[in-house]
Each structure stands twice: as structure tokens, then as C-alpha cells.
Amino acid sequence: MNKSVMLVGVGGQGTILTSKILAEGLLGAGYDVKMSEIHGMAQRGGSVTTHIKYGEKVNSPIINKGEADVLIAFEKVEALRYLCHLKAGGILIVSDHEIYSQSVLSGTEDYPQEIIESLTQAVERTIVLQAVKLAEQLGNIRTHNIVLLGVLVKALGLEQLDWVQVMKDLIPEKVLEANVKAFKTGLAV
Amino acid sequence: MKKFLTGNEAIARGAYEAGCLLAAAYPGTPSTEILENISQYSEIYSEWSPNEKVALEVASGASIAGSRALAAMKHVGLNVASDPMFTMAYTGVNGGLVVVNADDPGLHSSQNEQDNRLVAPHAKVLMLEPSDGQECLDFVKAAFALSEEFDSPVLFRVTTRVCHSKSIVEIGERVEAGIKPYVKDPAKYVMSPGNALKRHPVVEEKLLRAKDYSETCPFNRIEWGNRKIGIITSGISYQHAKEVFGEQASYLKLGMTYPLPEQKIRDFAAQVDTLYIIEENDPYLEQQVRSLGISCIGKERIPICGELNAEIVRRALLGETEPKTYQVSQKPTARPPVLCAGCPHRPLYVALKKLKDIVVTGDIGCYTLGMVPPLSMLDTVICMGAGISSGIGFEKVNRMAGRKEKIFGIMGDSTFFHSGITSLIDAVYSNSNMAIILLDNSTTAMTGHQENPGTGVNLMGQPAPVIDLVNVVKAVGVKPENIRIVDPYDLAETEKAVQEAYASQELFVVVTKQPCALMKDVQKKREGLYCYSDAEKCKKCKACLRTGCPAIAMKNGTIHIDKAQCNGCTLCQQVCKFDAIAKVGE
Ligand SMILES: Cc1ncc(C[n+]2csc(CCOP(=O)(O)OP(=O)(O)O)c2C)c(N)n1
């Protein structure tokens, strides 16, 4: 059976690098993989989604409603936006982090309250993570995406693959160590 | 060797392997990365042309001169390039000529959802449609060969999901195709009416030959499974169909979709009980199938509008209901794209917003986001160039109607070079008294910061002559006293120029000059610059919020500026009447 992972977040949060590492790891393990990315225009701050499907043979690159085995949200409102893509019984990983959109900043809309409470109530298998705080404690706030990758890899049961090697290929030398540390922190959650 | 490539990367690789020597394009989502990737191969001359028509004409010249050549564009770009395209069908080629056209079903980043498969029969050119990365590579190589064999440009039609999805692709080596001799042949290449009249039957004959080829070619294949259901499909729709029906159906998977293999379609249809046509957007295949007298199920079930996916196919053809999904009571807040913090386009809109009685004819680029609240400044956006030209017409009718609104036409630098210059010529020639704002941010920002004729660098990364936008404005005849060049980060200066334009009875042009805030060197230069607000002085008037800068927020009743996003453009400081915002860094 093919597996589907949907990564959602806000432009600039590093979802794309995270997806790349995941896809490369899966390819190295011999899976057929398709990855589809929809990102807005050049500006920062739009909603960003990546669909990754893997298995013996993947046809359509799109993950439809109710099809994602794992939905991983780098921001809480994005978890709300794409919740309908999660499969019944699927795993929701959500970073307890808020990024305000223009409408919230200017006060025309309120940022929804108690998102985490509702999500944990609705979805049996929800993993909530203070990814940004964890990364900050580790000394590099920008590695929050890799903390999340660690959690994701564990949720997919793919710990046995050589992720450190994949990261070596895709992450610049000078921040590699920080990212490996972040990844291990995620795995241990 | 196997690689994990997007469709666009695979197309670039295919062109390289096919021995292509020249590639030209104008950027446009989802096609942009094709040329960006081709430019990595030093064997291929590549360029960003000012627009798609120029790109295709450059490629056509290369082809006639004897090399394999490629032009790439988004779907609306082919509208612009239609003129050379339709007549290249008559002249034919010398070296293979491939025209990559990327449609955007679902309008991820476009102004319409046109289905350019319909162009192939209209322009009378062959068409190939890949459905994944491997086919992108293989089909592009084949397209060059077919172009030469049938003496025709080949339309290579892809869609956003093919362009932007990554899959595993087996790559090969480059095989040089060389440069064929050029033999003068005006009867073939000079399309005077007399010559073209003689070429038309040649075109029709070519299409008949291509149709025979289509019957047996490897791109149109039947995959037998259960024969109760037969599916005719192409492109990404094939992937959706396979996902839904798997072995439970038989497929006629079409890779060459013009000319279509009529006999093969008949044979396939005759061997299945129910025939479905699964295709995205228009009933292109369906109409051809029906015209053969074959009954089928298509658009009466599958929607014309929007991007297709497996779930829609399931609901349409298997009668499945919408899947049950998790639900919570909170609704996500909208997150539409907005102009970046520190965007040099923003102050212009802040200045315009002060004027009463204006109509703003907009254009396409980052500045289209001037339509988003709280700026909400644009009246119209149609296509590239229309920011000026539709303003000309609007102003004429306004005058007839005795209306007083001043017309402001807005356009960016890349769009000006693309199709704004001819519009500006008309503004001069037609004695328009509209005001034109040219937002020069020294890049083609919206599609990811491509070089353009004003940037001094070309696609291959080499220095290039700078076409000075202001010189062009002067050269076409805008009076020098009616031209203002301003730094948009200076709000007072910008407002003054905009007010002069408003008051002017003659054609007036304001050029704002300040590079896009997202460009790497700009970010580096402005590192450490930011503004902060002083809660003691702040009167909570919200004027700073009304600029729509995403770095500014009202949190628990106080104004907060996000240091990480802010680039110290000082727009907020300049709109604050209470001196409550200060700048850090120089
Ligand atoms: C005919 C056509 N070709 C390409 C595009 C894609 N496209 C839209 S705007 C744009 C360029 C915008 O550049 P510019 O006018 O300089 O504005 P900026 O984004 O830099 O503010 C492009 C390439 C299009 N919409 N239509």
C-alpha cells in the first residue's frame, strides 16, 4: 500500500527543505516516490503545501481529501486548513506555533483560539510539539523544521534509514551539526 | 542514472540530451524553471526574451538556421506567441523546433484557465502530452525528431502538476544533433500570400501523415485490464485515472494528442463496454471521440472547471460520496499572498490611496497585490500590457461621459519591456492624458526574480547592456517635464509626484526606482535595519497598520513591529503623525 504524507506551513518555514530530505531518504530506501509542491508567488508568508506519496508504484502525485496517512503542520492555522486531507485513523503532527496572516495583523479577523485543544479532541492520533521552542533551546531556532522531521520519521516508522547521510547531502556543512541534533531531538519526542 | 526530477527539470534535461542548441522563453508559472534549468547547460545558448512572441521568433530563426531550438511559456504566453506559431506551421522547420506550453488548471498562479490543447488543431501543429517526469524527458527528445520528420513545430503541452511534481527519471547522455546546412528557400520560408497559399496544402498533407504516425506511435498505447470499462485519457489525468481504476479498467493512454489516432480510438472503443473520457478542463478528447460517432461519458460527469484529481474522478464516475474527514469548529483565517514587508511597491499605493476620484488600471506582477485590503487600489487587471492600454480606452470614454476620475495605469519593469512599450507609444500617439506609474524594482519579481532587459545581466549570468526604462519613456515622446523619477521609500517625494500626475492635463509618467526587497543583495545591504514603535508616544491611530505591511501588528492594543521581517523602509515611520516610530541602523 502506498503512503501519503502532506506537509503544510507558511512560506519561509522550511517545509520545502524538510520535504526534500524526506523524499531523498525514501528514494534511497528504494521506494517509488512522487512529490508535488504548490507554493504561492515570490512573496513570503503565503500558505505552502507539499504532497509526498511513496510505495511500490505511485500514480497521481496529488493527495486528496481524507487520504493523508500523516499530516504535518508547521503552523496551527495551516493544520486547520488542511485537516480535511487527513485519513480516518491517520496521524496529525502539529507544531504549536502561530504566524499571523494580514487579516489578523490588521485586526479584521481574530486568530482562532484553542486550536490545539480542538485538534487533540477530534483526532485520536495527534502529536503536538513545541518545535520552535525546542529548536530555540537547542541553540538554533531555524532548525525547528528538522525537529519536526524527526517526529515525522518516527511516526512513519522509518527510523532505520540513514537520515544523517541524507542531511549531509542537502544541508550546508556549517549548520549540519545543529540540524542533526534537532533531528535526534525530534526522534526522541 | 536515475534522478528525482520535476517535470520542468526533465524537459530541460531532455532538450539537453536531444542536442538542442538554443532555448528562449519569457518566465511564467508553471513553465519558468524549464529555462532556468536549461541555462545550467553551457552547450545551449539560452535567453530570457522580453516576451513570448520574441522568444518563439528567436527559436524559429535558430531552427531555420539549422539547429534544434526550444521556446517555453505559460499558457497565456502562447496567446502572445500565437502569431509566429501559426505561421511556423506553414514554413515548417529546419532543425527541430519544440514549443513548450504549460497550462495551469486550477489557476494556481494565472489569470485564466485556458486549455491550450485546443491550439494544436487550430495552429495545425503536432502535439505531445507527457504525464510524468520520465515522459517529459523521453517525449521532448522525441519531439525534436518528430519536428524534423514532419517539418513542423511540435507543441509540447504540460500542466502545473506535471511541471512541478518530482518523480524518478532515468537520464541519458547528450547526443549532438549539430547544425544542419541552411539552404535558401523563399518558397518555404518567405510567407507572402502567394507562397503561403502553396504551403497550406503541404500543411494538410503533413497532418495526414502525422495522423498515420499517431496510429502506430509508441506514445499512444493501450493497457488492457478489465474490458467492462475503457478509459481514454492523457497527461496528468492518466495518473488520476490509474489511481482510481487500477486494473479494473482498460486504458487508451494518449501521449500524442494531435493528430489523434482515429482508428486506434475506434478499435479500443469497440472492445470495451463503457467508455469514459477522463480529461482536465475542456472536452478536447471527448469532442474528437464523439465526432467519430462513438458514444462516451465525459464532461456530463467530470467538471470542466478547476484542477482534476482522483477524488473528483471517483465521485464523478463511481458515484462515491465525499470522504468523511475530521472536523473542528474553528475556521482557518485566510492567508492570501501580500506585498512583502519593505516592498518598494507599497508606498506608491499608500500615496495613491490619498487621491479621490481615480480609476486604477492595473497589470500583472507583484504589484497586482495592491488589490488586497487594506490597500484595495486596483480597478482592473486583465493581461500584461493592459495596465496602460486599457487605461487609454477608459480615459477616452470617461471624457465622453463627462466623468472626472483621473486614470492611473500601473505597470512593473519586466511587464513594461514585455508589452508596455507599445502601449506607451499608443498613450503618446492617442494624446492620452492618463497618468502612468512604472514600478521599477529591477527584476521580474513575481515569478522568482528573473533577469530582464533592464537588469544588466542575462539568463546565462553574463553582463548585458542595460535598457534604461526612463530613456525609453523619453524616446517614445513623453515630454521630459511630465516625467518624474522617485525613490518610493521617500513617501513625500512619491506623493508629490503622484499629485502632479493627478493634476496634469497631459500624459504623465512617474517611475519609482527601488529594487525588490527580497533580492539577496538588497537583503544583505539592509540587514540590521528595522523600525520599532514607542508605546508611550503611540496614539493607536492605526495609520501604520493601514499600509498593510505584514511586519506591523496590533497585539493586545499595542503596535508591534516584527524585527525579523522589517527591512527599515520607514514607510510606517513616515505615515505616523505622532513620531511614535523610530528607525534603527543606517
Ligand atoms: C503573457 C504572460 N506571460 C507571463 C506571465 C507571468 N507573469 C506575470 S507577471 C510577470 C512579471 C512581473 O514582473 P514585473 O512587471 O517587473 O513586476 P514585479 O513582479 O517585479 O513587481 C510574469 C512573468 C503572464 N501573466 N502573462
Ligand code: SF4
Ligand atoms: S517579491 Fe519583491 S516586488 Fe514582490 S512583493 Fe516582495 S518585495 Fe515586493
Ligand code: SF4
Ligand atoms: S501610526 Fe503611529 S501613532 Fe498611529 S498606531 Fe501607528 S505607531 Fe501608533
Ligand code: SF4
Ligand atoms: S519600516 Fe515599517 S513599513 Fe517598512 S518594513 Fe518595517 S515595519 Fe514595514
